[in-house]
Amino acid sequence: MLIQADNVIKKYKNHVALDYFSLTMKEGEVLGLLGPNGAGKSTFIKTLVGLLPMEEGEITVFGMLQDGNNPELKRQIGYVTQEITIYEEMTARENLAFFGGLYGLKNPLLKARVEEVSEIIGLKDQLDKKAGSFSGGMKRRLNIGCSLVHKPKLLIMDEPTVGIDPQSRNYILSFVKRAQQEGMSILYTSHYIEEVEAVASRIVIMDQGHSIAEGTLRELISSLQGDAQILIDVRIAKEEVKEALAALRDVKEVALHNNTYQLIIPGGVVVFDQILPLLSPLGIVAINSKQPNLEDVFLTLTGKQLRDEVN
Amino acid sequence: MALFYFKRSMRDVVGHIILIVLPVILIGFFDYIYRSSELISGIQDPENTFITVLTIGFTLTFQIYGGALTFETMGADFFTPMQGRLLATPMAPRRILLAILSMGTLVSFLQTLAVMGFSMAVLGAKIRAFPVVMLVMVLSIVFHQLLGTVILLLSGKVKTATTAMSFYGAIAPIFIGIYFPLPDTAVFHFLRDYLTPMALANRAVLGAMAGEGQEVLRGMVPLATFSMLLFMWLKPLSRRIHP
Numbered sequence: 026m027l028i029q030a031d032n033v034i035k036k037y038k039n040h041v042a043l044d045y046f047s048l049t050m051k052e053g054e055v056l057g058l059l060g061p062n063g064a065g066k067s068t069f070i071k072t073l074v075g076l077l078p079m080e081e082g083e084i085t086v087f088g089m090l091q092d093g094n095n096p097e098l099k100r101q102i103g104y105v106t107q108e109i110t111i112y113e114e115m116t117a118r119e120n121l122a123f124f125g126g127l128y129g130l131k132n133p134l135l136k137a138r139v140e141e142v143s144e145i146i147g148l149k150d151q152l153d154k155k156a157g158s159f160s161g162g163m164k165r166r167l168n169i170g171c172s173l174v175h176k177p178k179l180l181i182m183d184e185p186t187v188g189i190d191p192q193s194r195n196y197i198l199s200f201v202k203r204a205q206q207e208g209m210s211i212l213y214t215s216h217y218i219e220e221v222e223a224v225a226s227r228i229v230i231m232d233q234g235h236s237i238a239e240g241t242l243r244e245l246i247s248s249l250q251g252d253a254q255i256l257i258d259v260r261i262a263k264e265e266v267k268e269a270l271a272a273l274r275d276v277k278e279v280a281l282h283n284n285t286y287q288l289i290i291p292g293g294v295v296v297f298d299q300i301l302p303l304l305s306p307l308g309i310v311a312i313n314s315k316q317p318n319l320e321d322v323f324l325t326l327t328g329k330q331l332r333d334e335v336n
Numbered sequence: 337m338a339l340f341y342f343k344r345s346m347r348d349v350v351g352h353i354i355l356i357v358l359p360v361i362l363i364g365f366f367d368y369i370y371r372s373s374e375l376i377s378g379i380q381d382p383e384n385t386f387i388t389v390l391t392i393g394f395t396l397t398f399q400i401y402g403g404a405l406t407f408e409t410m411g412a413d414f415f416t417p418m419q420g421r422l423l424a425t426p427m428a429p430r431r432i433l434l435a436i437l438s439m440g441t442l443v444s445f446l447q448t449l450a451v452m453g454f455s456m457a458v459l460g461a462k463i464r465a466f467p468v469v470m471l472v473m474v475l476s477i478v479f480h481q482l483l484g485t486v487i488l489l490l491s492g493k494v495k496t497a498t499t500a501m502s503f504y505g506a507i508a509p510i511f512i513g514i515y516f517p518l519p520d521t522a523v524f525h526f527l528r529d530y531l532t533p534m535a536l537a538n539r540a541v542l543g544a545m546a547g548e549g550q551e552v553l554r555g556m557v558p559l560a561t562f563s564m565l566l567f568m569w570l571k572p573l574s575r576r577i578h579p
Contacts, residue, residue: 074424093578096426104424108417114347115340123340127425127432171421 026085027052027179027210028073033082035068035234042068043079044234050212050227052178055205057225058214059319061327065234066214067107070183073212074104086179100128103177107184109168113157117148117167120156121174128175138174146170147196162193169197180204180211186220198223218320228319232327245322252277252325254315255288257300260308262286273299278324284310289317289325337432341439345405355402355447359394360454366390366514367459391461392469392541393514395451396534399477400505402447403484404498406440410485411494414577423578430574437481444477468544468552475559476537482566483533489573508534533559 028050035043042065050056060066071077073084075093084091089098111120121139130138143149146166151159156167169185182201186194201211201224215221221228222242229239238245262284270288271279275296278289286304290296301309346352367387410433413422423429452473455461463469480501488497509515511531518524529539536555543551 071420074420076420076423099424099426102424104421106417106421110416110418110421112344115344119340119343123337124421124425126337126340127422127427129426 026050027054028084028086028212030069030073030084031082033069033072033084034080035065035072035077036080042234043072043082045082046231046234046236048229048236048239050210052210053205053208055201055211055213055224055226057221057228058212058231059218059221059228059323060214060231061216063233064231066231067183068234069231070104070181070212070214074102074181075099100175101178103172103175103180105169105172105180105182105185107187109164111156111164111167111171114155116153116155117143117159117170118152120167121152121170124171125174130175135174138176142170142173145173145200160190160193162189162196165189165193166196169200178210180209182211182213184214184216186215186217194220218318218323222319230323230326237326238322242319245319246317248322252289252291252317252321254317254321255290255296256311256313256315257286257288257304258310258312259284259286259304260310262307266303266307269303270300275299278328280324287324289321337427338435338439341409341435342442344409345439345443348405351405352447355398355405355444356450356454359398359451360459363387363390363394363451363455363461364459366394385460385462387455387459388461388463388545389542390514391452391455391459391463392538393509393512395448395455395473396476396512396537396541397505397509397514398451399444399448399473400480400501400508400534402444402477403440403480403501405443406436406481407484407488407497407501408494409436409440410488411497415488415492415494419577429577430571433485433570433574433577437485441474441477441481444481445474448473448477463545465544465547469541472537472540472544472552472556472559475540475556475563476534479533479537479559479563479566482563482570486566486569486573489570489576492576504532508532511535512538529554533562 026049028048030046030048032045032047033043034041034045046065046069058066068077072079073086073091075091078093086098087101089095091098118139121142122135125135125138143152146169148163148166148170151163156164159167165185172180186197198220201213205211213221213224225242227239227241228245230237238248262281264281267279267281267286270276270286273296275294276288276290280287288300367390370386412418413432413436422432452463456463484497484501487500488494491497511527512535513528518528529535536559540552540555540559543555
């Protein structure tokens, strides 16, 4: 196993951020770590990188115990922080060279790696411009580049696409796919289900410090097999109707987006006789059903809409 | 790594303007005001002109503010999310701290040279025993860089370090009498010579220019001792930068 985390407990005063959290990751995998705000994703990442001590449990990476003080282990890991952590007053080249230097790279290898990485992140023509003059997407790409200069075997990306334009997001997702093809192992955390769907070969869903499900996308969706999803558009939606729907015995989950109620119900169960009396007064515009996706898995497992958590 | 921090410090153009241009202006301004006064403090040696005493005083004063460049860099690196990025690398945080500290010291020394050089070349300040004076200047720079760093690491807040150093930087020059003459009493003489580390440095510099070895030692020995103590304190304090 590349990463083996066993029963990790991390507390902040009275709040338990990681509660007997366990996770495994194989070499060459892109593991998607999915969870709402406060699920414990970033805490786990920081513990995994060795930035936070844990109260209990054990994490090994590349077979080495992660105690935060192992330079050999740190050399194998690239850490893309959630926040943009680059020096804006310095050029892209100086940023890349600085972080490469901190990992022990020396010229001429360092110079060569800076050139290579600048090509990977699409900033080759901008190398000698100050990072402060970059757009948000370019800064994000440089943020990733600074973690790649030392050619890590494991790349840990903590919400790498927060607040960027779709073009830069696609660039980053393409990079993740390419990097995996070249043999890099990547742990990718995100709020965005479609990103995790697009890049992860295996997914771990976490909530309230626990791992609540894991598997490939297909495995997770098939765990909902038998469940059906119904989308009902109404003229005027009401929160109390959502609560009334949720209270019905045969309704597993309910979410409300704008004027659309999204219901997950067990397969083979007829619920229209129960739900229509509640929804008719709101003015039903359309009724649709669709195949479950990762978002539905997440909703079923956590009872939360991931996107709502973001907003 | 050190070269990176040196370049980073050198790009703070506004900081350099404040730390080089402002003291030069103040030296010229106070010289103009006190030129005809016979009361300015610090002139124990009749060979020292006002401009010389003011040059020494303001150079020392702005070394205090020069410490901000260092602890603000440390603050940006170790008290922001950058901390996670840096601590995830195999580089020992203490080595990064020392690189910032040594480059901050070098930049502050260059600022000192610029202020003194301009004052000597253009304003007519006469610095005798120049090598010894520069030795004291370096010691004063090191002390104030360490002081700002220790306050930052103790408080964990750049704002606290800035407030503390700004307060000290505002008060210390008053007590060596460069803003206005102090009463000519034994108490004020004592405060002028011993109250602050800046006063010790000022005393050592003036002693060096007067050729009084004992005065130099009286200023430098305590300053060197305090610097050593602060430096030794850095090791345990550097553990505070871990999350």
